[in-house]
Amino acid sequence: MAELLFWFLVSQTVAGLPDMAPGTVVQLVSNDLLTVYASAKVEDYRLTLVGEMPPGSEVRLLIFPPDASPEATAQALGNQALHARVSPEGDDLLVRFEELEGPLSFKKWLAEERGIDLFLMPSEGEPTDE
Numbered sequence: 133m134a135e136l137l138f139w140f141l142v143s144q145t146v147a148g149l150p151d152m153a154p155g156t157v158v159q160l161v162s163n164d165l166l167t168v169y170a171s172a173k174v175e176d177y178r179l180t181l182v183g184e185m186p187p188g189s190e191v192r193l194l195i196f197p198p199d200a201s202p203e204a205t206a207q208a209l210g211n212q213a214l215h216a217r218v219s220p221e222g223d224d225l226l227v228r229f230e231e232l233e234g235p236l237s238f239k240k241w242l243a244e245e246r247g248i249d250l251f252l253m254p255s256e257g258e259p260t261d262e
Contacts, residue, residue, distance in 0.1 A: 152179075152246045155198030160191045160225070165213065170252075179242065180251040187222040190215070193238070223252055 150156060156174040160181060161167060169191060170183030185191070193214040216225045216238065226235035239250040 150195055150197055152195075152242065152248055153198055157196040157198075157200070159194040159196070160185060160216075161194060161213075163190055163192055163215075165192060165194075174248060177247055178249050178251065180253055182253045183255055185218045185222065185252055185254075187218050187220050189218045191218065191225070192216070193225060193227060218252070224250070225252075 152174050154174055154176075157171065158174070158179055158181065159171045160169040160183065162169070168183075169185055169189075170181035172179055172181045193216045194212075195214075214227050214229075216227045217235065218224075219226055219237075223239070225238035227238050227241075228235050242248040242250050
């Protein structure tokens with residue numbers, strides 16, 4: 133019963149996240165929004181972020197709809213930027229929401245709610261979870 137309640141709260145909390153349609157752009161940026169660590173588009177039900185993302189790093193997660201207007205871009209850069217941390221294994225993003233006690237696995241949410249596989253890949257290597 134507690135797990136069911138947890139997932140109900142999670143679904144209510146993340147209901148405002150976009151559909152992640154093909155062409156959606158996701159960027160991992162520094163907390164001050166000035167440095168882009170990785171950027172990728174959703175393609176073929178995959179999101180492969182390539183860049184230097186050391187495990188435990190704090191990042192902001194920006195999500196832009198396909199063909200985002202300047203207004204949508206400004207909104208994503210404002211209070212819509214999600215706070216996250218690269219997982220200790222370096223293969224997931226742990227997103228923080230005020231409504232939840234602990235972080236939410238972005239990889240799990242993408243797979244279960246949007247049918248999208250997330251891969252974090254160092255600039256010079258293979259995906260960290262393959």
